[in-house]
Amino acid sequence: MPHLLIDDLRIEVVRKNIRSLRLTVYAPDGRVRVAAPLRTADAAIHAFITTRRAWIRKHQEQFAAREQPVALQFVTGETHLYQGQGYPLRVLSGPATGRVQLTQDGYLDLFIAENSTREQREKALSTWYRARLKEQLPVLAARWEPVVGARANVYAIKQMRTRWGTCSIRARRIWLNLELIKQPPHCLEYVVVHELVHLHERLHNARFWGLMDQFMPDWRPAKQALRSVHLKPCG
Structure with a gap:
């Protein structure tokens, strides 16, 4: 999958037959993906991400703060x-x-x-x-x-x-x-x-x-x- 490196953010880019840019931050690791219209220039994606850096960081910090699950072994007492x-x-x-x-x-x-x-x-x-x-x-x-x-x-x-x-x-x-x-x-x-x-x-x-x-x-x-x-x- 194509990626853009914007400052310290690694952005997955998926081009689709859509009308507008869509941004998603995924749990648990905070990876960032942008779905973009087919002919969107990298510069437009860069500007889109730049205006949303605070929102991205907020969600990445929320995911990082979540308690990590214990690896279950499915044994008596768990x-x-x-x-x-x-x-x-x-x-x-x-x-x-x-x-x-x-x-x-x-x-x-x-x-x-x-x-x-x-x-x-x-x-x-x-x-x-x-x-x-x-x-x-x-x-x-x-x-x-x-x-x-x-x-x-x-x-x-x-x-x-x-x-x-x-x-x-x-x-x-x-x-x-x-x-x-x-x-x-x-x-x-x-x-x-x-x-x-x-x-x-x-x-x-x-x-x-x-x-x-x-x-x-x-x-x-x-x-x-x-x-x-x-x-x-x-x-």
Whole structure:
């Protein structure tokens, strides 16, 4: 991918069939990317970045200040999150290998072969997380689609490195980050509403945030909470 070095900033440049320059700073490392119309000169990109240096630095500093996640080994005694609460994991051997159960006394039990690998234990827990998120989506859709006045054709789940959710407006398909099942329920609701609002307004402009205020007046704490989370890398 082409790059520009502007002072001490390394800028990824992607030229697309778009009308205006778009700037993104990505977590967790603060890399900077500019999407530019096809015929945009490097000098125009340079000027665009120069006027936004403070904004770029602000976001890079926010990402750098986030607490780095502990590398989990999926062994007994570790704490794993579910809906904003931490539960101690118990890795147990027994029947129904790969089954995960949240117990009444507050443990997350994973039944798996005694000689299982870290990757196998992670996959089993991820499968359980995905099932829990999937079963919540119809309830959230039924609650929020009438409020927002927009309906998605499809809700889907995937692991995403930089986003909590994304929306294909043309297909009316909403993708949600699997990691949302580990966050408080209000955060999941916020992302669902956020993506539904994109079916009314593609851009994060004054109209978009005005619609958020109208449909979900208490969205700000959830957004702030998600901004403090270090997303799990893919792969």
